[in-house]
Amino acid sequence: MTNPDKFYRGKKVLVTGGLGFIGLNLSRSLLELGATVTVLDNFMPTDVSRPLAEFIGKIKVAIADIRDAEKVERVVRDQEVIFNLAGKSGAADSNKTPLNDLDINCRGHLNVLEACRVFNPGVAIVFPSSRLVYGKPHYLPVDEKHPLAPESIYAAHKLAVENYHLIYGKLYGIKATVLRISNPYGPFQAGEGRAYGIANSFIQAAVSGRTITLFGDGGQRRDYLYIDDLVDALLRAASRPESRGRTYNIGDGQGISLLELAEKAVLEAGGGEIVRVPWPEEYRAIETGDYLSDISLARKELGWSPRTDIREGIARTVISYR
């Protein structure tokens, strides 16, 4: 069993999409564990807080688009571990601009993997996919054997890129691991422009005393994963030899309704107001109903389990937004 505390000490680690929500949280942990951290991102946030600016000063930052194969090659060549978080998120958006989604989310990742194949085939790489590859669940909780039926271009591309990673693993020896993550939330946003996910947007709204908009009755259950637990899963996935070529669900395994989530956000923040509106058509089309992760495999093979319950996670996130 690998101890992540020792594994990352002195390791050269690349985080693509490293200035996003997950990337910043992960990079901070990597730095604490003694890794030499490089982040690759396509834009440098301009309105960063002082703590964030200080943090960014301690890592290497390469500003480049993953569609730029030459720049990607230069950054990838001498890394020992890659967390391949880059990409464009948003299922509804992907359906409006499928060719753009293809370009960033498929071609970009092929660039990263091609650079690994040519310059760095011994690298360990972790790809965070999405629970959206399953589509509407046939049963709950959803395990990794559940049928795959993506319902948006974003999810279809996530599945394609999962397969790219596993194929490059088999063909070229790259140590690839896929995580199908549910809905992450938590502190350490790089400003409003990069808000991430529904839980954080609810909490932000509550903290600012704004309205939280629910579509329909807000009854659909979802699995919200606190960011520290996700970071822990990422760190374990790259450091364990057992995870090579494997795919794991990473979620909270519990699940609450959107309405409960909104109520908890309002309660913890002491502000905000819940408003219900009818389903907009473009969201209804990609709505997948209740979702719950079966995380038994990750518990078993990664020795991982989520440690932060939703109330505590929301409370910590509220504090960070203040």
Place this chain on the structure above:
Amino acid sequence: MTNPDKFYRGKKVLVTGGLGFIGLNLSRSLLELGATVTVLDNFMPTDVSRPLAEFIGKIKVAIADIRDAEKVERVVRDQEVIFNLAGKSGAADSNKTPLNDLDINCRGHLNVLEACRVFNPGVAIVFPSSRLVYGKPHYLPVDEKHPLAPESIYAAHKLAVENYHLIYGKLYGIKATVLRISNPYGPFQAGEGRAYGIANSFIQAAVSGRTITLFGDGGQRRDYLYIDDLVDALLRAASRPESRGRTYNIGDGQGISLLELAEKAVLEAGGGEIVRVPWPEEYRAIETGDYLSDISLARKELGWSPRTDIREGIARTVISYR
């Protein structure tokens, strides 16, 4: 139950990739059924036989690459049925040039579907995917619920494009059907430059008195589908309302080893010689072992079943090559 004989009479039908092996055979049937046939292909074969030239004279031919969105739009707009056969085949090749495979096989098909969405959302479209989306079978025969684990970039992209078709069906009402076909073979090739598949290449070699090269012992079983049976499946898939949004395995359902296939080709052709060589690495890497289709679903929902046994199919193909 729709009678394909009547369904296609007077219908405007587009066959993308229509000058390829499957496309030409399908287009010929469509013409016989009274359809107005347009084929879209990226190149016009130069060394066509007289019967083929005469046939091509009876259909509309649009020479364009499916990556050319504008030309695709013009051809797609007023069709009633599309058989979306265009694309680049070859699993080994796709691993060498993944970005090129992405461009043709993903972006090209998004162009076709985007043109349908904007100009022709009522169209019926059939996409021939591949049994390679299953990867190495976990059990035989393989039904449509078998896990999906593509082992080449080609297969990963076939799966992505399956999902595109089904997603466009759900989101925009396009009547999409996916067929996961096994190894088609048979007459009506458009010259050597467009040889298609392993069975035809064996038969061609035997007819020409050349050697048939087997990798290893040639023991792996495969499911070879005679082209007329595949054309029948394609015609049924587009004409039946039940097939909308559905995915079907289309194969022979029987299966013989590569060695038996080679022996039958030599026997029927009265020539050729079988030679065994060790597995080349690039082919071993994508070799998926024995494969057999479970075609129960297509039998039930399309009323389809293969009618040509392998000996008869090889005999007819031998005649066509002479």
